[in-house]
Structures are given as structure tokens and as C-alpha cells.
Amino acid sequence: MSLKKAGILIFVLLLIDQVSKFYIKTNFMIGEEIKVFDWFRILFVENEGMAWGAQIPGEYGKLALTLFRLVAIVGIGYWLWDSVKKKATAVLIAGISLIFSGAMGNIIDSVFYGIIFNDSHGQLATFMPEGGGYGTLFHGKVVDMLYFPLWSGYLPEWIPFWGGQYFTFFDPVFNIADSCIFVGFVLLLIFNKKAFPKEENKEA
Known part of the structure; x- marks a missing residue:
């Protein structure tokens, strides 16, 4: 897979x-839900932490996570560029592209959403509100909406x-970016032999 095709895949995702x-943020209030099926719902929640709603405690936890994501995305980007340069398998490049697009999607939320949207509690958020956003740069909340209470x-x-005890399977609420990261890792895990082929020793 060429770098151009990988770029198109990343852009589309x-x-x-x-x-x-953007649609959820401007059309739903926090906690608002639409029941599509018994096992699938659109539920608007926001989180300040990692994928699947996990969080890092502490005053500077959010900032540390955002900075870590920025460093990680540089490393993933280099991995993608290097893999294309070395003409790695399409499976590897596709998997890295999925992970890159997912990481970038959540980084955009974390870095910019605090300043381009106002609060969603009890109201619909506005894009670029006159009074300013609900937070500051690097302190945005990640928007999640996909809920599968199977x-x-x-x-x-x-x-x-x-x-x-009362139990729900599957309980986390996530987004498209989280799905891309998950699918990318699963793709590399299932097809690891194709993604990371071992060079056969050649007899002299």
C-alpha cells in the first residue's frame, strides 16, 4: 500500500x-440517548481520559494524557512512513493507518474541543460560541456515542x-476513533504473520 492510499484511508476515517x-455535540445534550435496537444505542457522553471512557486521576492527568497522545502520534506517523518506505505488507500499513486515524481523532477532541464548543450540560453545544468554549487548549473532552448493551x-x-449484582455487557461507550484503534490492533494481531513476516535464512 502506498503512502497516498494510506493517507486517503486516514483522511476518510x-x-x-x-x-x-460534531453532529452529536451540536444535536445532543449530555446523557441524551436514542435507542436504535435493544442492543445498540446512541448515547452522548464525554470523557477526559483514555479510550472506552477510562480516566487518569489528578489535576494534571488530562494534560499529561493529551501530551502523551501528541508524542505517540508522532511515533505512529513515523512507523507508518517507515513501513511504506520499506514496502511493508498492506496489512501492516492498513493496521497502522487505522491506529493513526483513531489516535488523531481523539487528539483533536482533547486539544481543540474545549475552545471550539461550549458546554453540553442541559443545552445543545454551539460551535465557536461568542462567550468562549467550556475549557482551554489541551483540555477538551472526548465525545463518545456508540453504546452496545448486549x-x-x-x-x-x-x-x-x-x-x-446488576451487570451490563458491553458497558463502555466509545466512538469511531476508538473503533479504528481497536480494529487496527486486532488486524495486526490476527494477521501478525503477514504483517510482520520473518525473513527466511538463506543458505550460502
């Missing part, structure tokens, strides 16, 4: 991610530790 977030109910009493 990044565009889908940002358009979906099963909900009380666990049997005989299950250790969690028996009798």
Missing part, C-alpha cells in the same frame, strides 16, 4: 469520526464476588 462527533440483568448468586 478521520472525517467520519469528526463529522459524527445484555443486562442480575448475575446468578453462585458467581463469586459479583453474584446477585
Whole structure:
């Protein structure tokens, strides 16, 4: 796969991610939900942490995560460029492209959303509000909306530790960017032999 094709893939995925977030941000209030199926819902939540809603505690946790993402995206970008230069397999380049687009999608939220959108609590957010955004540069919140509660109910009493408790599978709310990162890693994991072929020793 050429660098041009990888760039097109990244651009398309990044565009889908940002358009979906822009739509949710300007048409939903925090906590608002649309039930598509029993097992799939559009639920607007925001998080200040990692993928799948995980968070880093502490006053500077958010800033540290954003800076880490910026450093990581440079490393992933170099990995992509180097792989294309070395004419690596299409599977490897596609996997890296997916991971890069997902990481970049969440970086945009973390870096810019705090200054280009106002708050979504009890109101629809406005793009580039006159009174300023809800946060500052590097302190934006990541927009999540994809929710797949495949099963909900009380666990049997005989299950250790969690028996009798109400449980939802799958509970995290995520976005297109998270999906790209996940699919990219799974792609490299499943097709690792094709992605990272071992050179056969040649007899002299």
C-alpha cells in the first residue's frame, strides 16, 4: 500500500469520526440517548481520559494524557512512513493507518474541543460560541456515542464476588476513533504473520 492510499484511508476515517462527533455535540445534550435496537444505542457522553471512557486521576492527568497522545502520534506517523518506505505488507500499513486515524481523532477532541464548543450540560453545544468554549487548549473532552448493551440483568448468586449484582455487557461507550484503534490492533494481531513476516535464512 502506498503512502497516498494510506493517507486517503486516514483522511476518510478521520472525517467520519469528526463529522459524527460534531453532529452529536451540536444535536445532543449530555446523557441524551436514542435507542436504535435493544442492543445498540446512541448515547452522548464525554470523557477526559483514555479510550472506552477510562480516566487518569489528578489535576494534571488530562494534560499529561493529551501530551502523551501528541508524542505517540508522532511515533505512529513515523512507523507508518517507515513501513511504506520499506514496502511493508498492506496489512501492516492498513493496521497502522487505522491506529493513526483513531489516535488523531481523539487528539483533536482533547486539544481543540474545549475552545471550539461550549458546554453540553442541559443545552445543545454551539460551535465557536461568542462567550468562549467550556475549557482551554489541551483540555477538551472526548465525545463518545456508540453504546452496545448486549445484555443486562442480575448475575446468578453462585458467581463469586459479583453474584446477585446488576451487570451490563458491553458497558463502555466509545466512538469511531476508538473503533479504528481497536480494529487496527486486532488486524495486526490476527494477521501478525503477514504483517510482520520473518525473513527466511538463506543458505550460502
